[in-house]
Amino acid sequence: MQSIDMTEIAAWLAAISVVLLLLMNVGIVAWRILRRAHAAARIRRRLALFPERNPQPVLSVSFDGQVRYANPAARMLVTRLHPDATVDRLLPSDLSAHITALLNTGQSDSHWEYLYQASVLQCSVHCMEDLGVCHVYLKDMTAQHAAETLLGHHTLHDMLTGLPNQRAFNERLAATLADGAPAAVLLLHLDRFRALMETLGHTSGETLLSAVAKRLTGMMTRTPGGAVHRFEGALFAVFCPRLTDAASLADLAAQVKMLMLPAFHIDGRELYFSLSMGASRAPEDGSDAATLLRCADTALQHVKREGGDGFQSYVPALDAQSVERLELEHALTHSAARGELTLRYQPQIRVGDGRMIGVEALVRWRHPTRGEIPLGEFIPLAESSGAIVTIGEWVLRTACERAQAWQAAGLPPITIAVNLSPRQFRSSNLVQQVKTSLQQSGLDARWLEIEITESAAMHDIEQAAATLDRLKALGVQLALDDFGTGHSALAWLRRFPVDKLKLDQSFVRTMEQDSANAAIVRAVVALGRELGLVVLAEGVEDAGQLAMLRAMRCDQLQGYLFSKPLTEAQMLEWLAALPPQNATPVVKKRGEIYEHPTARVHPLRS
Ligand code: C2E
Ligand code: MG
Ligand code: MG
Numbered sequence: 001m002q003s004i005d006m007t008e009i010a011a012w013l014a015a016i017s018v019v020l021l022l023l024m025n026v027g028i029v030a031w032r033i034l035r036r037a038h039a040a041a042r043i044r045r046r047l048a049l050f051p052e053r054n055p056q057p058v059l060s061v062s063f064d065g066q067v068r069y070a071n072p073a074a075r076m077l078v079t080r081l082h083p084d085a086t087v088d089r090l091l092p093s094d095l096s097a098h099i100t101a102l103l104n105t106g107q108s109d110s111h112w113e114y115l116y117q118a119s120v121l122q123c124s125v126h127c128m129e130d131l132g133v134c135h136v137y138l139k140d141m142t143a144q145h146a147a148e149t150l151l152g153h154h155t156l157h158d159m160l161t162g163l164p165n166q167r168a169f170n171e172r173l174a175a176t177l178a179d180g181a182p183a184a185v186l187l188l189h190l191d192r193f194r195a196l197m198e199t200l201g202h203t204s205g206e207t208l209l210s211a212v213a214k215r216l217t218g219m220m221t222r223t224p225g226g227a228v229h230r231f232e233g234a235l236f237a238v239f240c241p242r243l244t245d246a247a248s249l250a251d252l253a254a255q256v257k258m259l260m261l262p263a264f265h266i267d268g269r270e271l272y273f274s275l276s277m278g279a280s281r282a283p284e285d286g287s288d289a290a291t292l293l294r295c296a297d298t299a300l301q302h303v304k305r306e307g308g309d310g311f312q313s314y315v316p317a318l319d320a321q322s323v324e325r326l327e328l329e330h331a332l333t334h335s336a337a338r339g340e341l342t343l344r345y346q347p348q349i350r351v352g353d354g355r356m357i358g359v360e361a362l363v364r365w366r367h368p369t370r371g372e373i374p375l376g377e378f379i380p381l382a383e384s385s386g387a388i389v390t391i392g393e394w395v396l397r398t399a400c401e402r403a404q405a406w407q408a409a410g411l412p413p414i415t416i417a418v419n420l421s422p423r424q425f426r427s428s429n430l431v432q433q434v435k436t437s438l439q440q441s442g443l444d445a446r447w448l449e450i451e452i453t454e455s456a457a458m459h460d461i462e463q464a465a466a467t468l469d470r471l472k473a474l475g476v477q478l479a480l481d482d483f484g485t486g487h488s489a490l491a492w493l494r495r496f497p498v499d500k501l502k503l504d505q506s507f508v509r510t511m512e513q514d515s516a517n518a519a520i521v522r523a524v525v526a527l528g529r530e531l532g533l534v535v536l537a538e539g540v541e542d543a544g545q546l547a548m549l550r551a552m553r554c555d556q557l558q559g560y561l562f563s564k565p566l567t568e569a570q571m572l573e574w575l576a577a578l579p580p581q582n583a584t585p586v587v588k589k590r591g592e593i594y595e596h597p598t599a600r601v602h603p604l605r606s
Contacts, residue, residue: 057090057138063103065096068133077140081117090116090138092123099134102127113141120145158230160206161213169229169237173289176241177282184249184281186238187296188216188256191274191308192459193234195426196266199463204267209234211266212273215259223252237296244281246313253277253311269462274309276300285314298322307380329385331367332378336394340366343398344565347574348417348536349557351550356574358415358449360558361399362565363391383421392424393433400441400448402568407447411575417449417479422456426463431470438474445475449500453481457496465495472497479536484520493531501528505539505559512544525552 051058057074061067070087078090092098092114102110102125111124124137156168164172176183190212197205213230220226220238229237243252256275263270278300280286285295295314302318303310305325312318335341345359365373382388396418403416424430438445450471457464457480468478479500484507503524511518521537528535537549540559549557566574 059087059091059136059138060133061091061095061099061136062133063099063127065091065099067091074138077138081119090121091136092116092121095123095125095136098123098125099127102134103129118142161210161230163213163217163228163230163236165229166231166237169231169239170289172227172239173292177287177289177292181241182244182282183292184240184244184279185292185296186240186249186252186256186277186279187293187300188236188238188275188277189300189304190234190236191276191304192422193273195423196271196273196460198428199426199460200267200269205234207266208264208271208273211264212236212260212275216256219255219259223255226252246281249279249281249313250311253279257309257311269460271460272458276303276308277311278303278314279311280314305380305384307383325381328367328373328378329381329387332365332382332385332387333390335365335367335387336390338368340368341391341394341398342366342567343395343402344567345416345571346558346565347563347571348415349562351554351557356414356562356578357556358417359571360417360419360451360565361395361402362419363395379421383423386423388421388423389427392421393437395419396433396437397440400437400443403447404441404443406572406575407443411572412578413447414575415447415449415477417451419451419481420456422453422459425452425456425467430467431474434471434476435474438476446477449477449479451479451481451502454483454485458492461492461495465492465497468496468498482538484524493527498533500534500536500556502536502538502558503554508537508539508545508549508559509541511548518548521549521554522552525554528555529553 051069051071054071055073057077058071059067059074060069065088067086067088074087074090078085078087082089092112094114098110098112102108108127108129109125111122113120113122115121119140119142122139122141124139125134126137127134156164156171158165173183173185190208193205193208196208209230212234213228213236216228216236216238220228224242226243227239229239231237238252240249240252243249256277260274261272263272265271278296278298280292280295280299282292286292298318299312299314301322303312342364344362344364346362347356348358348360349355350357363375365375365378367373379388382391399416399418403414407413420430427433434448434450437443438448452464452468457468472478477500478496478498479502480496480498481502482504483501485504501524503521507517507521507524511521525535527533534555536556536558537545537554538558540546540549540557540561542561545559546557546561563574
């Protein structure tokens with residue numbers, strides 16, 4: 001028997017072990033390779049989904065511009081914008097040029113925007129030179145561009161009127177001035193805008209602003225180089241790069257004034273408005289935008305203080321005036337509390353028997369250092385600063401107190417007339433103020449006469465009629481002051497429960513020389529008679545005027561011929577000298593003559 005060679009067996013076993021070990025290692029490596037390949041395939045599949053799922057268009061194109069791949073978003077976009085087109089229609093016409101430029105410069109990315117039909121598309125190209133393809137990413141920028149344009153418009157335009165705004169104005173003005181070119185600024189502010197907002201509300205205010213903007217824009221299209229802007233509130237500005245001489249600016253202001261003459265139809269009402277205008281010029285008044293605007297505003301504020309409805313070019317003297325006015329305004333606010341106000345009383349005469357039947361209370365202000373300030377100076381200032389409300393309250397209260405005190409002293413009762421400024425007339429607590437003054441003084445309402453100017457009444461006829469009705473209901477008498485100088489909408493007179501027309505002194509002053517004015521006086525007296533109203537002629541200074549007014553059968557007179565405004569002591573001498581009481585106010589109802597039961601019949605009516 002052949003013996004078993006143990007050495008050989010051991011050699012075999014060792015060989016088999018090595019082979020097995022090798023096989024095992026090969027298996028492990030193969031398993032690892034397979035696992036990696038599987039993972040890579042999964043990653044590739046996932047990556048392939050990226051462009052597929054991307055909501056933005058993604059395309060792969062060869063260097064010569066041929067589309068190799070387009071994702072669903074690209075296919076959808078082309079279908080939306082151009083139903084019959086293929087995706088290559090989406091690509092910008094200059095794509096090949098961009099790719100060539102990238103390849104030539106060794107760069108890989110490029111971004112630009114292009115128009116595709118009505119859309120703005122953004123194209124981003126990424127070139128992979130080794131793969132011989134470019135990836136193209138498209139993005140629809142249309143909505144973003146529209147939003148940007150809109151935002152840009154809003155930052156430079158006023159939303160309400162669509163006019164360019166103050167920022168646009170400043171930019172244009174600054175650009176013009178930077179070039180050293182001449183320029184002019186015209187600021188326009190709507191008079192009585194706040195009153196409109198207070199009475200008719202915000203919506204009516206906006207309607208008015210839009211209407212004014214429309215009129216101004218219409219006019220500027222005929223004015224070379226003029227452009228209207230709206231600042232805030234009721235402030236507009238005209239930028240005039242060409243109308244830079246003073247005369248042209250004044251002409252422009254005159255045209256704007258004409259433009260405002262026709263009525264505005266707001267909220268079913270016919271309303272009239274005017275503009276206050278201030279102008280400045282470069283280089284005369286300043287060479288930067290801020291200075292020019294400040295100068296134009298100073299001029300504008302001057303017009304406002306003068307009562308509005310006017311035009312002023314900037315002059316340096318206005319600055320000094322502004323400071324002085326500020327000080328005066330401040331002093332005026334405290335004038336009533338500091339006891340600086342007094343009343344003068346101007347007699348009103350009945351033509352029939354020459355009897356003083358009333359007095360008009362006229363306020364005076366004695367400034368602590370400047371002495372008596374002319375009324376024409378401080379009433380408009382009080383009106384614009386709002387101090388008129390306190391002053392008016394003081395006048396009303398004092399007039400009622402004094403009239404009641406005279407009656408209590410046994411003097412013959414007379415009517416006391418009190419003037420209301422337009423602002424007072426519009427104030428919401430006016431009626432309550434009058435009521436309180438009457439109650440606190442104890443004066444019978446029939447002895448108080450409230451004077452409002454014709455223009456204040458005609459500004460907003462509906463509102464004025466309502467306020468006058470409420471005042472009338474208190475039992476006071478109502479007079480239209482300075483009659484003939486306002487809008488003279490005579491047809492509306494019937495709507496007002498007024499008792500008296502105070503014919504403005506400008507007609508009386510010239511009636512002897514000017515037959516046209518004499519005719520007006522005669523017509524107003526006839527109108528008063530027709531409507532059952534007392535007519536008082538203001539400013540009667542000589543016997544000739546008296547004779548004419550008497551012949552025309554005017555009812556009452558007031559003027560220097562009889563007396564200047566008197567101190568209380570002087571007036572009381574008049575009153576004490578009157579024969580015993582035999583007259584009460586002639587109280588009328590519309591269209592008829594109604595005498596108080598104890599009244600003596602009015603001589604001119606009997
Ligand atoms: P008005 O209400 O028309 O008052 C009449 C003005 O004419 C008074 O001037 C008076 O002195 C003046 N006058 C009277 N007769 C004659 C005359 O024969 N010839 C001339 N040349 N003038 C005459 P005054 O006192 O300077 O008042 C001016 C205006 O100031 C008043 O005009 C009135 O609108 C306003 N005013 C006066 N007092 C007050 C007040 O207490 N409150 C308000 N809101 N306004 C007032
Ligand atoms: Mg008056
Ligand atoms: Mg008057």
